[in-house]
Amino acid sequence: MKIIDIKVGRILIPLKKPFKTALRTVEHVNNIIVKIETDTGHVGYGEAPPTGVITGDTRGSIAGAIKEHIKNNILGMDIANFEEIMIRLEKSLVKNTSAKAAVDIALYDLFGQLYNAPVYKLLGGYRKEMTTDITVSVNDPEEMVKDSMDAVSRGFKTLKIKVGKNINLDLQRMDAIREAVGDDIHLRLDANQGWSSKEAIYAIKKMEDKGFNIEFVEQPVKAEDLEGMKAVTENVSTLILADESVFSPKDAIEIIRNRAADIINIKLMKTGGIRNALRICAIAEMYGVECMIGCMLESKLSVTAAVHLAAAKSVITKVDLDGPLLCKEDPIEGGAIFQDYKITVSDDPGFGFKNIDGIIWDS
Numbered sequence: 001m002k003i004i005d006i007k008v009g010r011i012l013i014p015l016k017k018p019f020k021t022a023l024r025t026v027e028h029v030n031n032i033i034v035k036i037e038t039d040t041g042h043v044g045y046g047e048a049p050p051t052g053v054i055t056g057d058t059r060g061s062i063a064g065a066i067k068e069h070i071k072n073n074i075l076g077m078d079i080a081n082f083e084e085i086m087i088r089l090e091k092s093l094v095k096n097t098s099a100k101a102a103v104d105i106a107l108y109d110l111f112g113q114l115y116n117a118p119v120y121k122l123l124g125g126y127r128k129e130m131t132t133d134i135t136v137s138v139n140d141p142e143e144m145v146k147d148s149m150d151a152v153s154r155g156f157k158t159l160k161i162k163v164g165k166n167i168n169l170d171l172q173r174m175d176a177i178r179e180a181v182g183d184d185i186h187l188r189l190d191a192n193q194g195w196s197s198k199e200a201i202y203a204i205k206k207m208e209d210k211g212f213n214i215e216f217v218e219q220p221v222k223a224e225d226l227e228g229m230k231a232v233t234e235n236v237s238t239l240i241l242a243d244e245s246v247f248s249p250k251d252a253i254e255i256i257r258n259r260a261a262d263i264i265n266i267k268l269m270k271t272g273g274i275r276n277a278l279r280i281c282a283i284a285e286m287y288g289v290e291c292m293i294g295c296m297l298e299s300k301l302s303v304t305a306a307v308h309l310a311a312a313k314s315v316i317t318k319v320d321l322d323g324p325l326l327c328k329e330d331p332i333e334g335g336a337i338f339q340d341y342k343i344t345v346s347d348d349p350g351f352g353f354k355n356i357d358g359i360i361w362d363s
């Protein structure tokens with residue numbers, strides 16, 4: 001199964017409502033799609049979102065990295081020679097983790113097809129089903145209560161609440177949401193780097209005093225402020241999860257060894273794909289640290305790859321793979337099955353994609 005062409009395209013899917021975090025507001029999934037064609041007729045698909053405020057990647061940089069740096073390094077390679085292809089992909093250029101993730105995902109899709117097995121089985125085959133949370137965008141407290149109650153009425157038991165815009169308003173948001181949803185709903189908070197270390201300690205302690213029982217607080221402080229995050233982790237009982245602070249396996253080692261956070265959020269768009277994500281899983285296992293699997297604003301295509309990783313690895317104990325649920329449409333036939341909070345992997349070879357509508361291919 002030899003690689004004969006790599007095509008780059010774009011997909012545009014409207015969101016059900018604007019997605020708002022402390023870092024940005026987005027109304028569409030507007031992502032790069034990669035298609036790797038082989039001489040046997042098998043095709044592998046990948047996807048990458050332009051999450052400039054987190055990864056630094058833009059649609060132009062992702063397309064350019066694939067077309068001008070990665071493509072020629074792996075054209076003609078046999079998928080059976082997987083390790084060599086992966087080394088070439090890694091060495092094609094530094095950083096550009098989203099572009100690398102898109103190609104890595106397409107290559108894993110082909111790897112599964114080569115051995116006629118679903119990727120999650122090749123990686124460990126730990127489970128077939130998982131439960132995702134759903135994100136509540138940061139808005140005024142009334143709108144967040146409404147969105148939280150809508151999610152609860154759809155059966156979601158875990159909500160990921162976006163905060164980080166204004167500490168006092170964030171506390172009002174949490175007061176209103178906890179009161180509305182009651183004590184049985186799990187609440188996760190994601191400040192997306194919006195608080196200072198002191199603000200985070202103050203806010204989290206307030207919520208602890210009120211008995212809010214927050215499952216964890218994600219990325220309370222700036223990505224590079226590891227000392228600040230360590231101070232938060234040391235001074236509160238609530239678990240702290242590192243997201244934007246951890247891209248590479250080396251970042252994971254640094255966070256874990258410094259005890260700067262309790263949990264690591266693995267996202268394929270930060271690691272550059274499944275290969276490095278597996279390394280972070282191994283590191284976390286060695287140190288007895290749990291991981292969450294997360295996503296950016298991604299369609300079912302690349303989120304399916306994250307589902308397969310989570311299905312393979314027991315160290316991934318928390319799931320934030322709601323990207324496809326935030327989209328108004330699902331143009332992808334095949335892949336993982338999303339039924340509100342329940343996600344199931346299919347046993348089709350690779351990632352099981354059948355057809356994707358609405359891609360505009362670059363010439």
Ligand SMILES: C[C@H](N)C(=O)N[C@@H](CCC(=O)O)C(=O)O
Pocket residue numbers: 021024051135160190192243294295296297320321322323
């Ligand atoms: C979509 C997911 N639940 C999520 O919140 N992901 C990111 C932000 C993604 C983005 O801005 O595209 C996160 O910070 O965890």
Ligand SMILES: [Mg+2]
Pocket residue numbers: 190192218219243244
């Ligand atoms: Mg986050």
